[in-house]
Amino acid sequence: MNNRLQLALIGAAAVLIIALAGVLVFVVAGGDGDKKETTNGEKTPTASATEDNGDGGGEASDGELIIRGTDPLFLDPAVAQDADSAAYIVEIFSGLVRLDKDLQIQPDLAEALPTVSADGLTYTFTIRRNATFHDGRPVLAGDVKYALERALQPETASVVAENFLGDIVGAKDVSRGRATEVSGLKVIDDSTIEITIDAPKPYFLYKLTYPTGFVVDQRQIEANPRRWTQKPNGTGPYTLEEWRLGERIVLQAYDKHYLGAPKLKTVRFELSGGSGLVAYQDGDIDITGVGLDDLEAIQDASNDLNKEYSQTPRQSLDYIGFNTNTPPFDDAKVRQAFALSVDRTKIAEVILKRAIPVANGILMPGVPGYTTDEKTYPYDPDEAKKLLSESKYADNMPEITLAETGAGGTVGPTTEAIVQYWKDNLGIDVKIQQAEAGTFFSDIDQGRYQMFHLGWIMDYPDPEDILDILFYSKSRQNNTRYTNPEIDALLESARVEQDTEKRLATYQDVEKKLIQDAVWMPMFYDVTHALVKPYVTGFSFPPMVIERYRDIEVNR
């Protein structure tokens, strides 16, 4: 073959490959260009469009906090149901009421807590006169009505709206498409709104602190229905300055906020990166969580980092649930035997390095109704064996599988340890099955699992949020399929009990009975372990997702 032809062909191949790469780059660059256009359309003062200026702490000025974050899914408060999205939504948006750091309800867009009618059904809110959206437009009662109705409308496609707003009279008519207006929402004048609920439920205000009840800008949504969340015009203390998927999010203080200009001007969330501790040591981030295996070293007082270390309990419980409908866990004795045969203290000490405490009940410290006395089963293998031999499955134990969510490789060593305890003490070889969160939750829904390892994080600090939602026989979230008329009756009475003390006592009663019946095996409460740079003041780890950056000061 002639040499020139050969060269030409090689050239052609090279051109084809280069063209391929070129197309790639073009697609990519084109994608970038599009994005800039859409955000420019809303006249944003973009700081800089340059590519590679993200080299951490170097250029940080006072008043900027740099931390690790996670990509939110969708910054529409009506739709959000995940903690990742909520963490940003509570800063960018706000509602009539909010939770403060002690989890007390405080007025937010409302100038004071609402006046409640004598029958406990009608709540009247007065909206602050200086409350404005980020574009300066005042927030009116009509905006609140619009936001709540929009959250409920089927087109909004929110799966949580009914859960949080369903107590309002007429809410379900809207969510089921039977009406467009919620009859229980009444605008009295521009700054007054009246909300009527279907029964005197003392926890209703808590439900309004959830993002579903936050105010959104009707004009912006109608002008740009699909993309308004990329630059939302909210009412919270911060505006969304920048969001590069998987790279970073920047929140900028809204100085005309109705509660005063936030002290912290900029919060920068780094959405990618490796080991947080190393990045913290390098000064690239100001706050980091501490993992189990670094904990011992850092808790040692001689460690340099020890002064920057703190721990905060979270309202979160790790537990093992039994499906009370399937063998062998339809027999309470089997459940009790399983609960008695695991040495949780040992696991906490050895495997969890004392990072988190053993649970002494279902309700966590900080939740109203929590008591410090030991309510769970102790470690007693002999008693466990005895109960097992008395159970109806003593001689014909079926195969048992423990399910847990898992997305990253291996089962936690905790689960493996638990399973080993059952093998050693009860002689039962429990299999472990990991499932993707989606699979897991739909399988749990259908009662496919015999037992499962799971956690529960409180949405609002009221026992109703865990006991009623998870153990009421007709609740959608009742994944243990537990049915007990006595418990049902207690839960129903607690719902509308107006005397707080009596109400909490009822919940404590329910908690004790549930544990005795071993529906759940409470394992551990959760704790946040973190390092905070000494130049950051006013930072705390709230036990739940609440607005938290406004009062922080950074003096590098």
Next chain:
Amino acid sequence: MDGLAAYVIRRLLFLPVTLLIVSFATFYITRWGPGDPISIYSGHYRDEEAFDRVREQYGLDKPIVAQYGIWLERVALHGDFGPSFRYRDRDIPDILGPKIWVSLRLSLYAFLIAFAIGIPVGILAAVKQGTWLDPFMISVFLFFQSIPALVTVPVLVLVLSAKLHWVPPGGFDGMFSKSMIIPTLALSLPGVAGIARLARATTLGTLGEDFVRTARAKGLDEFTVISRHVARNSVVPVMTTVIGLSLVGLVEGALFTETILGIPGIGRFTVEAVTTQDYNVVLTIVLFSATLFVLANLAVDIALAAIDPRIRFGGSNR
């Protein structure tokens, strides 16, 4: 060369068929799993009635074939790949573009280094064939190829970041930052052996060619012969093949390095999209890589045909 032209045209004509079958199969498989995006993103909230209402909004209640038809029409007529269920306010090309761009830049250094080491090593090994140096050099790099990225990356992070604090422990700060060092090392070293072996084989072929013999006969010194004549003829085919095949591996290439180091590239994102059943995003990624695969392979075939006219294509020969 008729065979080649016909072959190229046939392959190009078959591309839409491939994409159609691939898209339908993927579409079907994604929707086969238990649960769907609506129920996955709802975590604890299990309100099947509410889920059904939302599914209706997204057309997920229709039969799969009907859903596929709607999707196909949108893609074919409007270039609209459908909504991402995870990031609902973004178009899929806007989501994938920056990720692909990151991975592309990441692999660029890795290739440069792998070539810079692999080609000289391969040529040297060929020239030194029969001595201990040939198997030794190839073996050294085969060893690097044998260590999984899951081992190399954590060790590099421990030494270079956690102990020495020379480089950040992960992330991506652009092409000219220290964050490139660990991924470049982890991605380039395992690739050297493959390139070296290829370069060695090509060089062995070239060494027997007439023009090399002529050059030697002319009395040119060995170095000149190798650098002028042999190298040029070995480098081009190797680079073409490797670059072509590596474009194919763009999605998977840096998957583990990206995942461990928390780099926002397409590999890591693909894993997330699959495990969270973000239907349309998964589908788009699969179609993207399938197209890339077919085109890049075609380019490599053309290149190989140019290099070695003995290779023939298609069933029509003989």
Next chain:
Amino acid sequence: MTALALSREPELEPISGVAGSPTARALRRLLGKRIAVLSLAVIAVFYSAGIFASLVAPYGYSEQNLDKSFEGPSLAHPFGTDRNGRDTLSRNIFAARTTVIVSVATVAAGGIVLPLTLGLLAGYRRGIVDAVIMRTGEILGALPGLPMLLLVNTTLRPRIKTWLTDTSGQVHVDFLANSNFLDYFLIFFFLSWFGWVGSSRLIRSQVLTLRRSEFIIAAEASGAGTVRILFRHLLPSVMPIVIVGVSAGLGAVAGTEIALTFLGVGIQPPHPSFGALITDGASRAVLENHPQLLLVPAAMVASLLFAFNLLGDALNDVFTPRAR
């Protein structure tokens, strides 16, 4: 894994003619190579450790002792213990067993049976059979392997599991549903599904060059049927391709298991596998304080893969006369 993407096998020279002997001669040449023998020895040690795991390992793979968490090397535990106080050495030996089961099953199906049958058929019968097999291969080949494996695992696997669990009244299905057999089976099934394409294409082109050769024509003239021609006459001459493919495949599957398990779709715990061991040991803090938890499985896997790589190199040499 860049390495995987790059390992397009070099074209093999056609080995024409007489059945049996060239392959045998090449293999004898292989045994003359010191590196090849050494690699074979390493592989043999690894495989026998895996096969006889329950005899060799001093402890069970899930035998825990919470009083002995994270112990360093000692006489009782030569490589120390892990977080749950389990013996690192034993867990690695049982992980080798997992690797052996998965890779042998996968390679038997995806590296030998499927590519041989399909490649021989496509090359010999040509026409519509060839077109269907090769186009199917092309489409399967165009799919991005790892993402597809992940996808199939997250969607199909639960389906199959559910189906097996629901009908667990029957004994044979019960066995499948409740043992780890299913995990192994699913992995090897999906891997071989995507794995046959490469070698069958090589086999096909080899057959294409042979099918008009004299000895095949002679066989056809004497009235031999398709099956006989395929397996008596064509099979011997494609053996080199199969042998090289098996050697490469065994290594590749061992590597892929690690990848899949890291991504959470491979071997399910508490069964140990190298993927799980490496993932556990790779966290920065664990690596810093207990490096043996990563280094022991890493060394075992790396030496196995290294041996397969060297062996593959040697095999290429002995089967490719030109490179001599």
